[in-house]
Amino acid sequence: MGRFRYLKSFFKQYKWYYAFGIFWLLVVNGIQMFVPRLLGNITDQLAEGLLDGSDLVRYAIILASIGLLMGVSRALWRIYITGSARRLEYFIRTKLFLHLQKLSPSYFNRMKTGDIMAHATNDINAVRMAFGGGIIMMTDAIVLTVITTILMLAQVGWQLTLIAMVPLPFLALGVVSFGKVIHRRFKRVQAAFSSMTESVQENLSGIRVVKAFVQEDEEINRFKKSAQEHVDKNIHLIKIWGVLQPLVQVISTLSVILIIMFGGIAVINGDISIGDFVAFNTYLTLLIWPMMAIGHVINVLQRGRASMDRLNTILDEEPDIYDGDNALDVDVKGDVEIKDLTFKYEDGTEALKNINLKIKRGETLAIIGRTGSGKTTLVNLLLRLANPPRDTVFIDGVDINDIKLKPLRESIGYVPQDNFLFSTNISGNIAFALKDYEQKQVEEAAKFAHVYDNIIEFPQKFDTMMGERGVTLSGGQKQRVSIARAIIKDPNILILDDSLSAVDTQTEEEILRQLKDIMKSRTSIIISHRVSTVKDADEIIVMDDGEIVERGNHEELVDKDGLYANLHYKQQLEEKLGSA
């Protein structure tokens, strides 16, 4: 059960569905067994001239009833087994998505989206097929083989049955050794599919860059190469599959040849009747199906196994950001303190060195610094999108690692650098964090973020769809929708990560003035490259290479005549040149 450990609860819940389905499958198998004997009897009675018209009608009615019963039973097992397999697919898919939601951003930095998508489609399908068609074929193959063999033994004796069975061990041997190769080749097909999906996904996400750099032909070639790789791997798989199928067929036909020869002799010698011979041959045709199915069953089960292994590697992935056993349900007020914080990413990059900070509720901290100086890293730690070392980051005096993630993140309004919006309407995007909302709230947030006038110019106003199916907002409009999304949460801590860079200075000033108003008793952290954005903050820190190199208010920093002052004069000059 180890491999299928994540499916335990599903099978516990649906065991009766499977049992019921298998029951009806067995009913079909059982009824099927009457047919050869019935045909044998009809043959013998016809040969002996014992049947008249009414007997034939009787047999026809019996055969028709058997057909009807088999039809109903088949429909029932299909509904129960195939239906359960579809439920299993839903179960795994939901489990996987749920698990992915728990994993930390570092996992998604490591993994390719295309790979994850391939798991969510191909691998889940393969597991579903193993527990749908695979189970049906396996049960069918085993039951039919056992019952048919017993009936053959009972009706024509062990000698003939043994002769018919001679080819079977060769069949089993062939199938098992082929199965291993199929497993290996199937894994390669899946890997090729992943990388093909990944390349398409990346291309479509970056389509604007591709076009701007006129790289369409190169991209097409790259895609052709990975699609070709996928086909090649599939053909490689089909080759072995193609050899296995006829091999199984040849071996099973051998059985028929042996029976015709030896069974024929037995009839000639009068050891068995013609009816027995007909029945035996029909049993053999029943037996040939499972023999041929074995190859397919093995294939389906091998694929299911390989796919489950791949799914297990994701499901086994432990989230590294989670609520500890003693995590507190803190009602975050907004006092932030950072003590001697040094932070390294998994790859060893030291993004922050010896950071010390105190932001009291009601204050605004501004962070300014060159790209790559560690600004985003610092706010990521405050949101616990990465884990800070213990005893370094405190909120309201509590180590952030001891605060439950939900209340922590719910109390923070975050406007990320990358203003990602979802493919839903504008209202849905602004009210993203709210379960219930009134349109008035959305409109107020939009007004606050100075994007209201833009929105009502769209024909569908707040119902305008975003993203793929809808309008594309300008960079500045996106930033402001993003600000509205953070502000509507009424957060106690507001973090703007370079969120006003695409907004003109006048609008920026108005937004900041309003912010000052509503953030009076809350905490604000504003990251920017522009002095104009940060100049009114209570404290400004200047970061360089992961360290705070200057700190103070605007006037103090200008007086210091250091990095900040330099930036200030440069930007003042740029502004003058721009307005000249």
Ligand SMILES: Nc1ncnc2c1ncn2[C@@H]1O[C@H](COP(=O)(O)OP(=O)(O)OP(=O)(O)O)[C@@H](O)[C@H]1O
């Ligand atoms: N997930 C990550 N894994 C490893 N290193 C990272 C990761 N994210 C950022 N870094 C590195 O950490 C350093 C600080 O990056 P960070 O994004 O915090 O800078 P920043 O000041 O916000 O830059 P920008 O102004 O360009 O947004 C950089 O050297 C960056 O390459």
